[in-house]
Amino acid sequence: xxxxxxxFEGGDGAGKTTQSELLSGWLEARGHxxxxxxxxxxxxxxxxxxxxxxxxxxxxxxFNARAEALLYAADRAQHVAHVVRPAIAxxxxxxxxxxxxxxxxxxxAGRVLDVSDVRRISEWATxxxxxxxxxxxxxxxxxxxxxxxxxGGGADRLEAEAAEFHAAVRAGFLALxxxxxxxxxxxxxxxPADELHTRVIARVAPLIAGT
Ligand code: TYD
Numbered sequence: 001x002x003x004x005x006x007x008f009e010g011g012d013g014a015g016k017t018t019q020s021e022l023l024s025g026w027l028e029a030r031g032h033x034x035x036x037x038x039x040x041x042x043x044x045x046x047x048x049x050x051x052x053x054x055x056x057x058x059x060x061x062x063f064n065a066r067a068e069a070l071l072y073a074a075d076r077a078q079h080v081a082h083v084v085r086p087a088i089a090x091x092x093x094x095x096x097x098x099x100x101x102x103x104x105x106x107x108x109a110g111r112v113l114d115v116s117d118v119r120r121i122s123e124w125a126t127x128x129x130x131x132x133x134x135x136x137x138x139x140x141x142x143x144x145x146x147x148x149x150x151x152g153g154g155a156d157r158l159e160a161e162a163a164e165f166h167a168a169v170r171a172g173f174l175a176l177x178x179x180x181x182x183x184x185x186x187x188x189x190x191x192p193a194d195e196l197h198t199r200v201i202a203r204v205a206p207l208i209a210g211t
Contacts, residue, residue, distance in 0.1 A: 003033075003088040004207055005129070007099040010137035011170055012159045013147035014189045015196070016097045019137065022197045023204065024095045032208065035087040038097035040075040043082050049075040054156040069107040069118055076100070077125035084129065091211060100126070101134060101176055106158065109172025110165050132207055135200055136177050139189035141166050 006023070008016040024036045041050035049071055056063060076099070087094050100122040108115035139147070141163055148159055177184040185203045187196055 001091050001211055003090070003092045003094065004133075004211060005084065005088055005094045005096070005131045006204065006207075007096045007101070007131040007134045008137065009098060009101045009105070009134055009173060010189060011139055011141075011144045011166055011173075013144040013151065014137035014139040015147070015193065016137055018193050019135065019196055019200060020095050020097055022193070023200055026197070026201055027093050027095070027204075027208070030208075032211065033087075033090075033092040035083065035092050035094045036096075037079070037083055037094065039079055039099060039102070040072060042075075042079040042084075042096075045078045046075040054158070065107065065111040065113055068111070069103060069113055069121060072103050072107065073121045073125040076103075076122060080126045080129055093208060093211070096131075099131060099134070101136075101173065104176055105169045105172035109175070110161070110169040115172075131183065133203060134177075134180075134184050135203075136173050136184055136186045137189040137196070138170065138174065138186055141170065143190055 008020045010016055020036060024034045027034045039046070040053055041047050052060065053068065053071055053075075084094050084096070100119070103118050103122050104115050107113050108118040144166065145163075148155065174186070177186045185200070187199055189196075191199075
């Protein structure tokens with residue numbers, strides 16, 4: 001029986017990590033093999049690419065938007081081939097922070113690239129693998145900024161973008177969710193973590209019933 005592929009999406013500071021940890025714990029307590037992973041950076045190659053993407057600049061110079069999109073796609077190709085597909089093939093449940101939708105929202109809606117071009121690159125990179133469920137934690141730009149500030153530690157290259165960029169990314173995610181409502185569960189990231197978790201498992205339980 002093949003496994004299940006679940007992704008968490010949302011702006012920086014929406015609470016993806018907390019929810020994916022809670023979901024992974026819940027699944028493991030029920031005896032499932034869980035592969036908890038993330039993009040960018042879910043493989044050794046991806047860790048290097050992540051460094052470039054998040055902390056580039058300096059001698060690397062300013063990123064060209066297409067180069068940036070291709071680096072995310074390269075990370076994804078490696079990750080899907082080496083981690084996600086093998087896990088699904090052996091019946092595990094993959095719980096992943098960020099996937100194709102992040103590229104569509106950040107590189108497409110957030111930057112100036114055509115969303116359908118960005119989609120095509122990622123579909124080629126992954127051989128057309130889409131998640132069974134994508135949980136979008138939708139945070140207002142104010143809430144996300146507050147959480148990023150509370151987390152401290154300075155902003156990475158994308159977090160440091162202007163408020164308009166984050167607003168465009170948020171609108172991009174919401175538009176994707178509307179177009180693909182069967183795959184998406186949209187939740188208000190301002191809800192308490194345990195309430196969000198309850199809603200996530202209500203949607204996940206029927207998905208894993210046969211695994
Ligand atoms: P992430 O590790 O999820 O950071 P955070 O925990 O702060 O949310 O993601 C790193 C950054 O990379 C984040 O700002 C979103 C961005 N990103 C893209 O722009 N495109 C992509 O395809 C992915 C996967 C991430």
